[in-house]
Amino acid sequence: MYSADFDYHRARSLADAQRLLAAHPGAKLLAGGHSLIPLMKLRLAAPSAVIDIGRIPELRGISRSGDSIRIGALTTHAELAASADLQKSAAALAEAAGLVGDPAVRSRGTIGGNVAHADPASDLPTVLVALDARITAVGPKGERTISADDFFTGIMTTALADDEVVTAIAVPASVRGQGSAYVKFAHPASRYAVIGAAALVSIANNRCSGARVALGGLLPHASRVRSVEKALTGKPLDAAAIEAAAALAQADLGSNVAGDIYASAEYRTAMAPVYVKRAVAAAAARAGLA
Amino acid sequence: MKLSVSIQVNGRTYDREIEPRLLLVHFLRDSIALTGTKIGCDTSQCGACTVLLDDVAVKACTCLAAQADGCSVTTIEGLAPDGRLNALQEAFWTKHGLQCGFCTPGMIFAAQALLRVNGNPSPEQIRHALEGNLCRCTGYQNIVRSVQAAAAAGVR
Ligand SMILES: Cc1cc2nc3c(=O)[nH]c(=O)nc-3n(C[C@H](O)[C@H](O)[C@H](O)COP(=O)(O)OP(=O)(O)OC[C@H]3O[C@@H](n4cnc5c(N)ncnc54)[C@H](O)[C@@H]3O)c2cc1C
Ligand code: FES
Ligand code: FES
Numbered sequence: 001m002y003s004a005d006f007d008y009h010r011a012r013s014l015a016d017a018q019r020l021l022a023a024h025p026g027a028k029l030l031a032g033g034h035s036l037i038p039l040m041k042l043r044l045a046a047p048s049a050v051i052d053i054g055r056i057p058e059l060r061g062i063s064r065s066g067d068s069i070r071i072g073a074l075t076t077h078a079e080l081a082a083s084a085d086l087q088k089s090a091a092a093l094a095e096a097a098g099l100v101g102d103p104a105v106r107s108r109g110t111i112g113g114n115v116a117h118a119d120p121a122s123d124l125p126t127v128l129v130a131l132d133a134r135i136t137a138v139g140p141k142g143e144r145t146i147s148a149d150d151f152f153t154g155i156m157t158t159a160l161a162d163d164e165v166v167t168a169i170a171v172p173a174s175v176r177g178q179g180s181a182y183v184k185f186a187h188p189a190s191r192y193a194v195i196g197a198a199a200l201v202s203i204a205n206n207r208c209s210g211a212r213v214a215l216g217g218l219l220p221h222a223s224r225v226r227s228v229e230k231a232l233t234g235k236p237l238d239a240a241a242i243e244a245a246a247a248l249a250q251a252d253l254g255s256n257v258a259g260d261i262y263a264s265a266e267y268r269t270a271m272a273p274v275y276v277k278r279a280v281a282a283a284a285a286r287a288g289l290a
Numbered sequence: 291m292k293l294s295v296s297i298q299v300n301g302r303t304y305d306r307e308i309e310p311r312l313l314l315v316h317f318l319r320d321s322i323a324l325t326g327t328k329i330g331c332d333t334s335q336c337g338a339c340t341v342l343l344d345d346v347a348v349k350a351c352t353c354l355a356a357q358a359d360g361c362s363v364t365t366i367e368g369l370a371p372d373g374r375l376n377a378l379q380e381a382f383w384t385k386h387g388l389q390c391g392f393c394t395p396g397m398i399f400a401a402q403a404l405l406r407v408n409g410n411p412s413p414e415q416i417r418h419a420l421e422g423n424l425c426r427c428t429g430y431q432n433i434v435r436s437v438q439a440a441a442a443a444g445v446r
Contacts, residue, residue, distance in 0.1 A: 001332050007291040008310035008356050030357075037352050038334055040311075050310065054357060102422025103403060104337065107346045108353070189335065191421070 003040035007049040014138065014167065017053050021163050022140065024049040029165065031074060031113035034105055059112070059167060062086065069173050073112025073166045078103070080111060089173035090131060091286055092180035092198050092279075096123040099184050101191045112166040115151065118158045118221060120258070121192035125152050126216030127182050129224060130198035133171045139164035152221035177209075178202045179286025183278045185217070185271060187262060193217030194263050197275035199283040201237065208232045208284075213276060215249065218257045218268040225252040228276055237284040246277035295359040299324065300368030314358050315339045315350035318365055326366035326395050330424070337423030340396035341365050347403035349422070366395035378402055378440045387436030389427035396423050401437045405445050411437065 009024070011017035021027060027049035030036055039045040053059065059074040062083050069090055071080070080086060080097035087094045100106050100114075100123055114124045115135060128135075128148040136145045140163055151159050160166065174180060178200065185195040196217045202210040211232040216222035231245035249272045257272075259265035296305045297317065304322050318324045318341070330338030332351050339350040342364035369376045375383060378398055388394045397420065404411055404419035411419065416437045417430070425433060 002313075003311045005291075006310055008293055008354070010356075010359075030354075033354065033357065034334065034352055037313075037354065041332070050354075052354075052357065102337070103400065103419055104340060104347050104349050104422050105334070108348055 001041040003037070004043055004046040006040075006047055008052065009049060010052045011056055013056055014058055014165065017051060017056065017165055018138065018140070018163075020051045021165070024051065027051050029053050029116075031110040031116075032076065032108040033113075034101075034109040035113060035117040035119065053165065064173070065170075067173050067175075068170045071111055071169045071171070073168060074110050075112075077101075077106035077109050077111070077114075081106065085173075086171075090171045090180065091174070092127045092131060092182040092200065092283070093124070093171060096127045096182040096184070096196070096198070099123060099182070099186065099191075105191075111169055115169065116158065116160060116166055118152055118156050119192070120155050120220055120222075121187070121190075121194070121217050122222075123182065123184060123193050123196050123216070125222035126193070126196045126214045127180075127198040128169065128171070129214040129216075129222045130182075130200050130212045131171045131180060132200075132212060133169055135166060136168045136170070137164040137166050143167075145170075148222075149224070152223075155220045157221070174200070177204055177287055179283045179288070181279050181282030181286060183275050183282065185275060195268055195271055195275045196222075197272070197279035199276070199279040201232065201280060201283045201287050203237065203284065203287045206236055208235050208237050211280070213249075213280060215253070215272060215276065218265075218272065219253065220256065220258065223252075225249045225276065227252050228280075232280065237280070237287075239281070242277055242280045242284070243273075246273040246280060249273045249276045293356055293359075295355055297355065297358050297360075298362040300364060300371070308355055310354065310356055312355045313351055314341070314343070314348075314353040314355045314363070317355035317358070318350060318363070321355075324365050324367050328392055328395060330392065330396075335422075335424070336393070337396040337400060337420075338393055340399045340423065342399055342402075347399045364399075366398060369398070377443050377445045378405070381440035381443060381445070382433075382436040385432050385436040385439050387428065387433045393423060393425040393427075397425065397433055401440065402445075404437070405441060409444075409446050410441055413438065
């Protein structure tokens with residue numbers, strides 16, 4: 001399949017990418033291409049120009065800065081999954097990245113492209129919302145940082161402007177007594193999330209002192225389930241307490257759940273508490289070990 | 291727009307003028323006539339088009355030829371340049387890891403990517419590593435056995 005015709009420009013630096021974006025209105029950035037190229041082949045997208053940012057060195061890599069972990073936008077899913085730092089201090093993110101698609105997809109797809117594309121069935125947005133990640137973008141007016149909570153606004157829609165480039169994503173490194181986890185009901189063919197649940201819990205004196213829990217896959221965009229978070233807080237995280245709190249996820253979902261030929265909205269709604277329960281239990285187990 | 295690219299394939303450099311929308315898989319099959327790489331789904335699902343791009347297994351139907359400019363590609367033709375199968379191909383041959391053979395070039399590269407990082411994979415690890423590669427014929431059992439045999443023969 002051939003996409004519609006377009007002009008191709010390769011950016012050599014972040015400044016070069018911004019210059020090219022300004023010079024070519026209607027252009028699309030190309031990172032790993034694993035969302036954009038399929039869309040263009042189906043002619044659901046037909047940008048007049050493509051700006052390849054895939055080789056910009058300053059957008060790569062994972063590094064620690066104080067109590068947060070900075071992840072360059074071009075970091076691939078495979079690199080996220082293999083990062084010892086993330087496995088230890090942001091376990092849900094490494095876990096989710098290892099569940100994206102298949103090995104070839106993970107070798108090409110990037111975290112920046114994943115969040116900018118904001119497919120409702122993506123894995124990483126759900127984790128980034130639960131972990132309270134911050135997304136840094138650079139545009140003509142300079143740099144700004146957006147919390148994951150505010151970044152995802154709708155189906156394939158984000159707070160990002162057309163002329164902004166995501167440069168990095170920062171996740172807080174978990175501290176003693178904290179643990180995070182991601183569990184996923186994967187579509188058997190595409191591996192995209194039918195339901196994805198991410199949890200970050202803090203435990204102090206054998207009780208939950210704070211929780212952030214998010215669901216994705218079944219909603220227009222990844223969102224927190226605040227009733228569940230509230231119900232967990234202050235409780236000892238035993239199986240009964242987790243199950244009772246997870247059941248509240250249905251109320252948070254309301255009538256926003258989307259269904260398709262593979263899984264109806266009713267089915268996804270019914271399954272959501274099961275995945276929330278598993279994510280919270282796995283996060284609590286990790287918090288206990290930390 | 292026309293674009294000049296220089297792509298090394300199986301050790302030989304090819305300089306071509308291309309349209310930016312040319313996919314790597316079409317570059318290989320149509321521009322330089324290496325038809326060992328197959329197109330199955332053309333929607334990034336089946337893995338029939340898998341090749342090595344700078345030593346990483348990628349789906350060539352979801353990569354622009356322009357993205358491979360200056361890079362090195364290995365296709366199935368590059369594994370047996372003198373017509374002699376390499377050890378991984380040999381394992382697929384002896385264990386009947388193929389029937390029609392359409393998925394095989396992609397399976398070989400997905401399997402090779404696994405064996406590079408894990409020289410002694412369990413059947414389950416093999417199945418996970420081949421998740422992105424579909425086979426319509428074998429039912430996968432013999433593909434798993436082929437990869438196990440290759441690992442036992444020391445393929446890395
Ligand atoms: C077969 C298959 C299975 C998949 N399965 C899953 C799955 O299970 N879970 C999952 O989460 N994802 C899945 N994906 C999607 C995959 O994770 C993509 O790689 C990812 O969504 C997009 O990243 P990319 O680097 O490929 O982005 P691209 O395709 O290059 O770009 C996607 C969009 O983001 C924009 N963009 C890219 N980088 C930036 C940046 N730095 N700043 C601003 N905008 C940017 C582009 O302009 C474009 O609009 C799958 C994809 C395929 C092909
Ligand atoms: S043809 Fe490329 S994945 Fe199927
Ligand atoms: S052998 Fe026919 S598709 Fe795999």
